[in-house]
Amino acid sequence: MAKITVSAPGKLMLLGEHSVVYDRPCLVTAVDSRVHVQIKTTKVPTLTINAPEVEIKNYKRSITDFKPSKKLPRGVQFIEAVLQILYEKYKLNSGLSIRTRNGFSSKYGLGSSSAVSVCTAKGISELFNLKLSNQEIFEIAYQAVLEVQGVGSGFDVAAAIWGGTLYFETGGKVIEPLEIKKLPLIVVYSGVKADTATIVKKLAKMRTLKPNYVNSRFDLITKLVKKARDLIETKRWEELGELFNKNQKILHDLGVSTDILHKLCVTSILHGAEGAKLSGSGGGDCLIVMSANGHKHVIEQRLVEAGGTLVPVETGAKGVSIDEKSN
Template identity: 45%
Template structure:
């Protein structure tokens, strides 16, 4: 049923296993977190698209539909506008729109806000223009948007935003398998350093080019860890899961994408009783995760803070994209 106005939300993500290796065809495991992006889209007369995004300091930005694809977009709303461009072109639509966004995200943390806003935008457009889009089609459209903006990507953050929950994923959506998990007893610590994902991805790519055998072996080892972690998660085997987190962290250190700060926080968490700890995401800073028994959670949180980290309180395994109204 067509709607002239729709509010959609989608979650952020936290990578659990398989960083960087996922870009080379290996699987990863990602979970949706309860920090969400909200996008309200209204169909209006004329052929102008107006965007308000207060958190990004975008106030009544306007562009004509005829200019989509022909001008450089402001970086703050690049994913929103590219999503509209791709959707309108695919379904041969011309329409005015009024768009308002808000977010639970801090721009500091790498929780995947660009992918979440892309998913919200495409989902909202499908409702407004009464076009049936299932989850896989939604993923495919959004993945195209992200590739056109960034030039590279695996799509795991899009999958988390679309399906929610905790997902076993292979690049480009070749495999998207939601895992049956009741809870994830994790503590998230922020290093205080915003990660530069593009630079880190390029760094690993250069390493792979110059040391293909060695880096290929690291990726193969990460792949084995991901497969074991999938089983451990489904069996609620937290002892095994913690061991695998530590193994994954060591391999990420071998890729030279950890940092002094990440190392400090993961070691502090382990000393305080964490079952395992690793960086989460591209590395270089940003966040780490520790697996915590309930009895040790407070000590682990305290240890991370004493080592200079900031605790990020989020819930995991949360709902995917949804229509709010």
């Protein structure tokens, strides 16, 4: 029996959420809270999954039928979707036992499902000597994401694979690492878990009804993304914070922000932050705050008092990696 443990980072969207779904760029950074996936080959032709963070214990099914069950938590569906792609493409037939462990709560919206998909693809590649490149792993994991949730741009998959901070265009047409290690951010959970697929589909409907309005906002976001890329690499944090505020205003106009996110943004800026915005799909999840001027402790204290929960992560984390392997 061969065994491997693979880990991949979560992510934070910096600028460009929603517009990136429609052939536009975004900026994303990997965070040091990681998802870990252990995969073992077995002699029995079954798939066994244990995912305690989503209360899945000894889930079993035939190794010949990986079609994801909609009744299972998203993370498990992503595993099955990746396995279905790989087993069909490479004619694999070994039984598997898979165990997942999250270094962060899936409620934060930091991309745990995408990280699980990447870990699964990387682990299978290593166990069966498929020698998949990062680009091939991206294509497999991104295909799995689309099969499970129907929508997505792939930026979270890219962050899990390459790590660091990336300039990314829809579907991985462009994936370029930025020359920066860490960003002076405060990350805050709003207390509300968002459903990314639902919010993306809601905005898609709005775009169908008001194409000129929505597309013009997406074009404005694209300009912010391109300007922010240079600001990040030259560490011009105050100007970057201003772009955060502009991006947040657009997202608010598009209806994806919430009262609590707005409250946390205002609170952070009133107490010295250079800027603040939601990170991800909106509707809840996390807020990112630019704090490079020495007011971090005060800002954090006020955010907690306003109802936020601090999420202690570092940015620019390394991408997918093999933690342990044995034959």
